[in-house]
Amino acid sequence: MRYILFVAVFAIPLTGFSQKVKKPKRERPAPQWDTLYFKNEFSVDVSPVINFLTGDFGNVRQSFGATYRRFFDKNDALRIGTRHGYHNYATSYDRLRNADAGFVYMGDSILPMKPGDTVFTRSFQQTRYYTPDIRFGYEHRFGKRRVKCMLGVDALIGVERIRTIENEQHFTFQTYTDSLGTSYFIVSDPYPQFPYNENIVTNLKVGLSPFVGAQIHLTKRFSLNACFLLDLFWTIPVSGKPKYSGFNISTDAFIADIGFTVHF
Secondary structure, three states: HHHHHHHHHHHHHHHHHHHOOOOOOOOOOOOOOOOOOOOEEEEEEOOOHHHOOOOOOOOEEEEEEEEEEOOOOOOEEEEEEEEEEEEEEEEEEEEEEEEEEOOEEOOHHHHHHOOOEEEEEEEEEEEEEEEEEEEEEEEEOOOOOOOOEEEEEEEEEEEEEEEEEEEEEEEEEEEEEOOOOOOOEEOOOOOEEEEEEEEEEEEOOOOOOOEEEEEOOOOOOEHHHHHHHOEEEEEEEEEEOOOOOOOEEEEEOOEEEEEEEEEO
């Protein structure tokens, strides 16, 4: 009897104590699209490919680039990259001149014309703009699921190269009358088109580029991001004329950076 009472006295408190002890919770692993899982990212801008497929490749100002990011905590990263912008555009204007003097000027050449001929001159100007740069800065992300928002700023340094080519082409009017007495004007091109002036201007640019955008994870290794970029920079003339220095604001498109990203 004493043995039974002894066991009952000590067993009941131990049973209650064991019920109050909770098992430790197992920590949930970080999602595979979390920056705690992969700390490195490399993005390539695919917007030129999209513009080519939609037929806008030659009609808009183009830019492309690549960016590497290294996350030092869950939401913050340092980044370094490069961007290249380019744009070709052409303008033309026409004018009529009377060649009573017997010649017209065409750049550095003198072209003989019959006195009294009306000369039709068409001038072309083609401009090619190219600007590569290097960027480095900071990026912050917020959001808990596969879709996250991003914002940050890059410091940039690069060059601008603007090449302008001017051409002239001359035409003369001739009158032709058929057998019915109807008169026609025939425009002839006795001289081929050739460039008469070429100018190359090179500028240095230094500034900042704030950006804001979003990222969506496709798989644990791949994602897409889209950013709005605004380049704020100061240009410094290096070579060529006219020389211009001053503050500029530039954006290639509303969504300038559409990046395909690899996480590793």
